[in-house]
Amino acid sequence: MKGWIISANNKYYDYHRAFEDLDLIDWIDNNRNFSREDIVYIYSSKPIGKIEYKCEVVATNIKYENTIDDKKYWIDASKSNNREMTYVRLKKIDQFDTELFSYKNLINNGMKIAPRSPITLTRELEQYISNVEASLVRNDSMPHKKKFLLVDHGSGSYNIENKGHELFNETLNPIDQKYYAYVPPHSTLNITNFGADKKDDFIDDIMVLFVTKTNPKSTNRLITGMYPSARVYKKPITQEKIQRTFKDKDGSLKTAPYSIESDFYLPLEHLSLIIKTREFNDYLFRGQRVYSGTNNKLDELIHYYIELIFNENDIGDDQEFQQRISTSHFATDEDIKTAPNKKIEWVVTASGKKVKRNSSLAKSALARVHNSCEINSDHKTFLNINNEQYMEGHHLIPITLNNAKYFETQFNRSIDCLENIVSLCPNCHKAIHLGNKDTKRDTIEILFYQRQQRLKDIGIFITLKDLLRLYNI
Numbered sequence: 353m354k355g356w357i358i359s360a361n362n363k364y365y366d367y368h369r370a371f372e373d374l375d376l377i378d379w380i381d382n383n384r385n386f387s388r389e390d391i392v393y394i395y396s397s398k399p400i401g402k403i404e405y406k407c408e409v410v411a412t413n414i415k416y417e418n419t420i421d422d423k424k425y426w427i428d429a430s431k432s433n434n435r436e437m438t439y440v441r442l443k444k445i446d447q448f449d450t451e452l453f454s455y456k457n458l459i460n461n462g463m464k465i466a467p468r469s470p471i472t473l474t475r476e477l478e479q480y481i482s483n484v485e486a487s488l489v490r491n492d493s494m495p496h497k498k499k500f501l502l503v504d505h506g507s508g509s510y511n512i513e514n515k516g517h518e519l520f521n522e523t524l525n526p527i528d529q530k531y532y533a534y535v536p537p538h539s540t541l542n543i544t545n546f547g548a549d550k551k552d553d554f555i556d557d558i559m560v561l562f563v564t565k566t567n568p569k570s571t572n573r574l575i576t577g578m579y580p581s582a583r584v585y586k587k588p589i590t591q592e593k594i595q596r597t598f599k600d601k602d603g604s605l606k607t608a609p610y611s612i613e614s615d616f617y618l619p620l621e622h623l624s625l626i627i628k629t630r631e632f633n634d635y636l637f638r639g640q641r642v643y644s645g646t647n648n649k650l651d652e653l654i655h656y657y658i659e660l661i662f663n664e665n666d667i668g669d670d671q672e673f674q675q676r677i678s679t680s681h682f683a684t685d686e687d688i689k690t691a692p693n694k695k696i697e698w699v700v701t702a703s704g705k706k707v708k709r710n711s712s713l714a715k716s717a718l719a720r721v722h723n724s725c726e727i728n729s730d731h732k733t734f735l736n737i738n739n740e741q742y743m744e745g746h747h748l749i750p751i752t753l754n755n756a757k758y759f760e761t762q763f764n765r766s767i768d769c770l771e772n773i774v775s776l777c778p779n780c781h782k783a784i785h786l787g788n789k790d791t792k793r794d795t796i797e798i799l800f801y802q803r804q805q806r807l808k809d810i811g812i813f814i815t816l817k818d819l820l821r822l823y824n825i
């Protein structure tokens with residue numbers, strides 16, 4: 353399998369509209385450069401000047417009389433009548449709109465010349481394109497890469513003679529069962545730091561972490577809890593009806609405004625982190641709030657810490673899912689047939705939004721291979737509560753919310769389907785999640801080649817390289 357870049361000119365052929373209307377496009381390949389399963393990136397010539405599409409070659413050596421009728425997309429109809437030419441059939445698997453794929457960036461990363469004729473990817477260029485795709489497809493939207501806000505509790509001079517208005521931040525509101533947070537001092541926040549427009553009143557899906565001094569004389573901070581996915585307001589809000597009134601130290605009644613609201617609060621005493629401010633800036637918490645992007649080294653620490661928390665929660669969620677598989681009914685034939693066409697359903701958990709997985713589909717996936725391990729059918733375990741050999745269901749394309757949205761957008765398909773669920777013994781399942789990169793790669797590669805055609809048959813196209821990228825390999 354090779355990687356290619358080919359050039360396209362919208363002056364002659366309206367390939368943008370063609371890709372919107374058609375599942376497949378036939379492309380001239382008179383020199384017969386391409387082979388089935390090759391990956392082809394389409395570079396749009398000036399004035400666009402960047403890669404816009406990624407395709408897979410699904411058929412080669414097509415004669416003119418067998419090509420798809422696409423005459424209406426040709427700007428110059430006379431150019432569509434190339435009867436002596438040979439064609440390849442391309443299936444669109446991704447579309448891009450990023451300056452990272454501009455001519456300048458491609459040239460700076462291994463492309464030797466403008467692709468007037470098909471060019472093969474150099475190793476350097478292939479690695480660059482792969483890295484860009486990784487950032488676009490997955491990494492920027494992972495929970496541990498979210499923009500965050502650190503909120504300092506109880507350290508300001510105000511708290512010496514008064515109760516801090518942040519006293520409700522980690523307490524469930526009894527009226528509407530939500531959490532509301534005051535951010536000292538004065539609760540006003542610059543939400544443009546999170547990417548909001550100046551005209552916006554709030555921004556969603558911000559991770560908020562609460563910290564407090566490790567001791568009264570220390571500048572170090574201990575993370576005590578977090579809102580995994582919160583709405584952050586530009587200006588403070590005061591509502592008497594949600595009971596944020598309290599008696600201050602002098603006996604007066606006060607109402608705490610809020611500028612953050614969340615459906616969940618996650619206490620972190622069991623997996624806390626001490627932020628040693630001297631490693632970053634002695635005055636890091638002088639303003640009693642710290643935005644992501646303030647200090648690159650701090651961002652790396654927080655992102656690593658959040659990844660540990662989410663991995664811990666994911667393992668717990670998966671254990672609960674495996675238990676549900678054992679007690680579920682088998683999916684009906686109709687459920688199995690329609691599963692690839694289902695729209696995403698999600699649930700809100702303590703660690704954020706997650707895709708709702710159908711345990712009945714997983715149970716049926718295990719039954720189809722007679723509760724055997726698809727890495728090696730000789731792998732034996734133990735009898736489960738149904739007196740069947742215990743196996744675990746695993747979504748080969750990981751069923752994160754971001755992945756589910758991506759495949760629904762690109763292919764109008766759900767990845768919670770039998771074609772994407774494999775049966776694994778616990779050892780092989782743990783190898784995928786917890787093994788080193790070589791172990792993960794070897795295990796995933798076996799499963800990929802077993803499932804590649806079944807995924808294609810339902811309209812999901814993914815390469816081994818793209819799949820490995822979803823596992824950070």
